[in-house]
Amino acid sequence: MDGKKSYTFLEIKQKLVNYCVYQDRCHQEVEQKMRDFLLVPEAKEEILLYLMQENYLSEERFTRSYIRGKFYMKSWGRNKIRNHLKFKGVPEKLINNCFDEIDVEDYHQTLTKLFQQYHSKLKGLQEYQKKSKTITYLMGKGFEYEEIKEVGNEGEEI
Template identity: 65%
Template sequence: MGICPFFFSYMMIMNKKLFTFDEIRQKLVSYCVYQDRCHAEVEQKMKEFLLIDEAKEEIVLYLLKENYLNEERFTRSYIRGKFYIKSWGKNKIKMNLKQKQITSKLIDTCFDEIDDNDYKKVIKKNYEDYYFKQIGLDDYQKKMKTIKFLINKGFEYNVILDVIEA
């Protein structure tokens, strides 16, 4: 059959250490196991290694086949983390996922990870926390400043108004 076309691209010089194709693949498996990754993050990580396109494709296919790389799982995990841990709103989460080259359709599908009641509770809690920290302002100024704060966290203006006027 002959020599595998990937053979010569499997080696890489990084800090004067050579890696075989299998070592590179294992490093990328470890990278994906540590936390869920999207395709763009894996592609970026592969730039550390001098691989030809065919070798990159083979690694990505392996990661997909073995379920180390799963875009939907990544998206769902990302949404949960950014909402429940960082208290980001949907707009900010969506913008950051688009920067990671996740499709709008997948993002919209995965937003069911955020419970509507939890979403409103987080808005209300953030609103109250921020509102009462404002000192020396009248109520209108506090309200406007707090709404701006929530918009910057990625919450939708109409949802904010619904929550604070309820």
């Protein structure tokens, strides 16, 4: 015996309902959680179907919630959010359809604020070095190069 407690089918089903109720999950996370329990494939399918039919599991709701959370709470850019969702097995088309969760104006304001905060923290560097480091930082947060460049050039005399 490996010390794992065994559960009935209904107990497992309830545990997975609770798992989905606690926060939105994607299919991959639920399937991963199911691996904790020794279930036959038919039982897994039945539970997945139940979770979707009862609206405990919705890939679109998960995607929308994930996009909002990562942008509005963590200030991640679209690229980083997209990559993390792809890693979780969310289809590209669904990801693209859900990006309307981020208001275009909010995106621009967040990017501008992050640019200014990071740029102003850098001391003892020449302007082009400060700009270069800021661009690298923001690309690491998942913002698009073109958009970063645009924000970096705002207010400059050309």
